[in-house]
Amino acid sequence: MPRKSWREALATYANPATLALLLLGFAAGLPYMLVFSTLSVWLREAGVARETIGFASLIGLAYAFKWVWAPMLDQWRLPLLGKLGRRRSWLVLAQGLVAIGLVGMANFDPQTHLSWLIALAVLVAFASATQDIAVDAYRLEILGDEHQAALAAAYMTGYRVAALLATAGALYFAEGFGSTAKNYQFSAWAGTYLVFALLMLPGLLTSIWMREPPAPPHIHAPPPKHGFFHQLLAIMAVIVLVISVPTLFIQFYQSDLVATLLGDVTVQSLLYNDRAFMRAMLYTALACVSASGLFWGGLAPVLKTAAAKYGFFHQLLSVLLLIILLISVPAMVTQYYDSDLLLMLQGQLSLKDLLYYDRAFLRALLYTLLTGLSISSLFWGGMAPVLTPVNDFIVRYRWQALLLLSLIATYRLSDTVMGVMANVFYIDQGFTKEQIASVSKVFGLIMTLLGAGVGGLLIVRFGIMPILLIGAFASAATNLLFMLLVGMGPHLNMLIVTISCDNFSAGLATSAFVAYLSSLTNLKFSATQYALLSSIMLLLPRLIGGYSGVMVEKLGYAHFFLATALLGIPTLILIALQWGRDRRQPNGDAPVAPAEKA
Numbered sequence: 094m095p096r097k098s099w100r101e102a103l104a105t106y107a108n109p110a111t112l113a114l115l116l117l118g119f120a121a122g123l124p125y126m127l128v129f130s131t132l133s134v135w136l137r138e139a140g141v142a143r144e145t146i147g148f149a150s151l152i153g154l155a156y157a158f159k160w161v162w163a164p165m166l167d168q169w170r171l172p173l174l175g176k177l178g179r180r181r182s183w184l185v186l187a188q189g190l191v192a193i194g195l196v197g198m199a200n201f202d203p204q205t206h207l208s209w210l211i212a213l214a215v216l217v218a219f220a221s222a223t224q225d226i227a228v229d230a231y232r233l234e235i236l237g238d239e240h241q242a243a244l245a246a247a248y249m250t251g252y253r254v255a256a257l258l259a260t261a262g263a264l265y266f267a268e269g270f271g272s273t274a275k276n277y278q279f280s281a282w283a284g285t286y287l288v289f290a291l292l293m294l295p296g297l298l299t300s301i302w303m304r305e306p307p308a309p310p311h312i313h314a315p316p317p318k319h320g321f322f323h324q325l326l327a328i329m330a331v332i333v334l335v336i337s338v339p340t341l342f343i344q345f346y347q348s349d350l351v352a353t354l355l356g357d358v359t360v361q362s363l364l365y366n367d368r369a370f371m372r373a374m375l376y377t378a379l380a381c382v383s384a385s386g387l388f389w390g391g392l393a394p395v396l397k398t399a400a401a402k403y404g405f406f407h408q409l410l411s412v413l414l415l416i417i418l419l420i421s422v423p424a425m426v427t428q429y430y431d432s433d434l435l436l437m438l439q440g441q442l443s444l445k446d447l448l449y450y451d452r453a454f455l456r457a458l459l460y461t462l463l464t465g466l467s468i469s470s471l472f473w474g475g476m477a478p479v480l481t482p483v484n485d486f487i488v489r490y491r492w493q494a495l496l497l498l499s500l501i502a503t504y505r506l507s508d509t510v511m512g513v514m515a516n517v518f519y520i521d522q523g524f525t526k527e528q529i530a531s532v533s534k535v536f537g538l539i540m541t542l543l544g545a546g547v548g549g550l551l552i553v554r555f556g557i558m559p560i561l562l563i564g565a566f567a568s569a570a571t572n573l574l575f576m577l578l579v580g581m582g583p584h585l586n587m588l589i590v591t592i593s594c595d596n597f598s599a600g601l602a603t604s605a606f607v608a609y610l611s612s613l614t615n616l617k618f619s620a621t622q623y624a625l626l627s628s629i630m631l632l633l634p635r636l637i638g639g640y641s642g643v644m645v646e647k648l649g650y651a652h653f654f655l656a657t658a659l660l661g662i663p664t665l666i667l668i669a670l671q672w673g674r675d676r677r678q679p680n681g682d683a684p685v686a687p688a689e690k691a
Contacts, residue, residue, distance in 0.1 A: 110235045111247040113303040117184075117228045118251025120296020124191045124221035126259035127289055128152055128214040134264065134516050134526075135282050138272065139203040143517060147642025149211060150513045153635040155218035156225065163226050178305030180234070183227040188297045190220035195290035202279040224296075229623045233611060234306035245607035246549030249600060250542050257538040259289060260516075261530035268526050337379040344373035346456070423636045425460035427643065428453050493674065497613065500667040501626055502633050504606055507569040507661035508599060509634035511654060513641040518575070518650055523583035532588050537596040544600025549608075551601075557609050558672040564602025565668055569661020571595040576654040606630075 133146050141149075166183050174182035194217035201210040232244050263285050270281030348370035352358040363370050432454035436442040447454050519529045551560050574591040581587050610626050645653050 111243060113235070113299060114228075114232055114244045114247040115251040116295060116299040117231070118248035118253075119255040120188060120251075120293065120299065121221070121225055121228055121248075122252035122255025123259050123289060123292060123296075124195070124217050124224075125156075126256050127195065127263070127286070128217050128221070130256075130260050130512070130516055131263045132214060133513070134520070135267075136203050136207075137517055137520055138267075138277050138282075139279075140277070141203055141207065143514075143642040143645060145207075145642075146517060147513060147645075148639055149214075150641070151635065151639040152211070152214050152218045153638070155215065156222045156635070159222040159226055162223070166223070166226050166230065177301065180227050180231045181300050181303070181305055184224060184231075184300035185297060187220045187224035187227065188293055188300060191217055191224065192290045192293040192297075194220060195286050195293070199283040199286040199290070202283075204277075204279070226623075231303075231306055233623060241608050241611040243549050243553070245611065246545045246604050248607070249545035249603055253538050253541045253545070253600070256541075257535060258292065261533070261535050261538075263289065264526045264530040273526070337376040341373050341376035341380055344369050344376060346459075348373055421460040421463040423633075423640065425457055425464055427640050428457035428460060430647070431643075432457055493671075496667060496671055496674075498629060500664065500671060501610070501629050503660075503664045503667065504565060504602075505568075505630055506634045506637070506664065507572060507657050508595075508602075510638045510641055510660060511572050511575065511657040513638040514645055514650075514653065515575075517642075517645075519588075521650075522578070524585075524588065528583070528585060528588070532585070533592050536589065537592045540593050540596040541600040544597040544602075545604045546600075548601040548604030552605060552608050557605060557612065558668070558675055560601065560605040561609055562665065562668045562672065564598060564605045565661060565664045567594070567598030568602045569658050569664070571598050572654045572658035572661075576651050576658070579649075579651040579654070 129150065129152065132149070136146050136149065137143070166179075170179050171182040171186055174185055176182075177185060194213050197213040198210055198217070201213065203210050228248075232241070232248065236244060266285040266288060267281045270278070270284050272278040272281035349358045349363055349367050350370060350373075353360060353363045358367075433442050433447060433451050434454055434457075437444060437447045515533075516529070519533060548560055548564065571591070571594045574587075574594060578584065578587050578591055610623065610630070613626065641653070644656065648656065
């Protein structure tokens, strides 16, 4: 992207599309914060354990797997709503489901119906992820690359305004309705979530009001081979399969099945009293029902997104291998950390005791085996089909694609893992909800918007890569300020300094990263390819973030923040390598296929 003057940089904001992105960013920020950030405060105030809150953050994996159903948004207009257009119809559906899910969450108290509350939060997350797919595709199609930085900044502005309402606003509402850390009131949180269900209305009106972007001529193709409902059923089956397969192994492991086989527990006791075994049987049944689609082609719409040269079962195997690898690697590291392996190496524990009594070590061995089998498939091509949805990306960038994908996967790692425990940290540190809302949210919003706006201007003026590097460094380094805050108690001035630096760097980094992802995306696959790239961005941080509560319990807050800051080092190395390669190319920031980006 060529550098421009300051006048030209400012002119990129004077486009009607920026208003649409501002309002769509608002609609995207509400549900994400309500199920990821504010929900953690609600759960903590209701007395839910930190470990449970950390695992509940895995709801965010819906955003990481949105590439599974993203092709539907490229191929189909919805029945009835399809009159609005390909992008707008999906936006209206997604926003409606978000509102319904928020109303449902308002009807379940986490002290008595935690499972139902989490289930509805999952619905909101999936609908919100679908909304994100459509918004990203709209942004990519409505204007060219030269406007993407400004659109990204406008989107971030709307997103952060929504974040203010969904975090600080939610805390104010909950406090005003009568719920405090010492006097929890479910009705106050229920009223709060009902208010935010109504606040989805501006986003819905925006989707109806804005114009549908014209589809590029080269993406018009023959009708999809598989019907709409066939594709929808296939997506649901794949999601159930992805969840049920690892869960059934975990439940079987936690059950008394081995004790029954050894004769220590009766079959009757296993069937009637072992809840873990009954859950394992349920997930086994779900997995079998979902996998049965393999034999009559029910999963074909999802699995046959790869090139035709790969067989059906080869594609299925590649999907399963990738899922196993993405889950097993962070789980393996966590279980080794929880085990007594170090004590055994120091001679304080025998190998026999480690193998017979240390369940964490046994789980670590299982995940190590799964990781080894998955990695070994790289050498005989087992994962080739699952990588082909980014075939266009790989063809354009060749070996450089590995560097780019690694950069994308780690860019948000440092701040995302830290962010899971941020609100919990504020409460445990002794700050009141008013202080959290005023400093972390209201004042923090101003700094984030300032960072996003400055980032948009700097990107147009100087290019993407230098701002990408600065944003990555600042996002990781500001975690050290949280570490300093740990030993200072509820020090309000230090909180202001910490939030100022952290939110400004987050706004700057996000603007740069959205613009960078946009420059890598081919309009021919706008929804699918951007969804896949942004999913890669979220997957590793979300998986590791799920163990953030465990990390805090084991390390303490100070060492936790230090560890999250160190997570940013690999990203800085990758950006430096990529920037050096880009500077050797005549086109500047990122290599683009002109014929495809037109």
